[in-house]
Amino acid sequence: MVLTASTMLAIGTKAPAFHLPEVVSGNQISLDTFKDKKALLIMFICRHCPFVKHIEQELANLGNDYFNSDLGIVGISANDAQNYPADAPESLKEMSTELGFKFPLCYDETQEVAKAYTAACTPDFFLFDSERNLVYRGQLDDSRPSNNQPVNGKDLRAAIDAVLNNQPITIEQKPSIGCNIKWKQGNEPDYFG
Numbered sequence: 001m002v003l004t005a006s007t008m009l010a011i012g013t014k015a016p017a018f019h020l021p022e023v024v025s026g027n028q029i030s031l032d033t034f035k036d037k038k039a040l041l042i043m044f045i046c047r048h049c050p051f052v053k054h055i056e057q058e059l060a061n062l063g064n065d066y067f068n069s070d071l072g073i074v075g076i077s078a079n080d081a082q083n084y085p086a087d088a089p090e091s092l093k094e095m096s097t098e099l100g101f102k103f104p105l106c107y108d109e110t111q112e113v114a115k116a117y118t119a120a121c122t123p124d125f126f127l128f129d130s131e132r133n134l135v136y137r138g139q140l141d142d143s144r145p146s147n148n149q150p151v152n153g154k155d156l157r158a159a160i161d162a163v164l165n166n167q168p169i170t171i172e173q174k175p176s177i178g179c180n181i182k183w184k185q186g187n188e189p190d191y192f193g
Contacts, residue, residue, distance in 0.1 A: 004180035005120065006137060006175040006176045006177075007119075015132040022106050024105065039127060039128065039164055040072045040073075043125050046179075048087055054144070057151070063102035076106045077105070077106070077108065078119065079182040081107075118191050121180055123140060127156070135163055138176055141153050141154045159171060
């Protein structure tokens with residue numbers, strides 16, 4: 001495990017297009033899937049990472065709490081499944097089913113979508129407005145597996161609620177911290193300097 005922080009993609013960046021298979025249904029998911037939603041949350045997650053395991057129930061809660069709202073949510077796993085079989089599509093399907101995710105969970109086999117978003121860690125969160133401009137990127141909340149802070153999603157939820165209510169995002173945007181994305185050998189992105 002390599003402790004890694006978000007790259008903090010520039011606010012205002014347009015959401016890169018993607019077409020990925022959803023692990024439960026096999027349906028293709030894209031930005032167009034959420035065209036009728038006022039905001040879109042893209043979460044880079046996986047199954048094996050202790051940082052994701054620490055917040056996985058809150059991820060399910062987010063899906064439940066915003067299910068009938070104007071927020072679209074999609075989870076994406078881009079980890080190398082050959083070397084991390086817990087993050088393979090079949091295992092991700094189990095995760096989605098066990099946790100009752102109300103949002104699609106997709107697998108980015110080529111890792112090109114993760115690169116397009118400059119995703120660096122799991123979890124890594126990107127919130128876009130109705131024009132699909134980036135308005136928030138960073139942490140879920142202050143909780144980490146070893147710091148005894150509550151897992152409540154307060155930072156991300158505040159940003160979501162602000163966007164849905166046409167309010168400015170006033171919270172400080174702190175990087176998410178987690179395990180590095182498990183890049184396939186020779187496929188590491190160049191945005192780590």
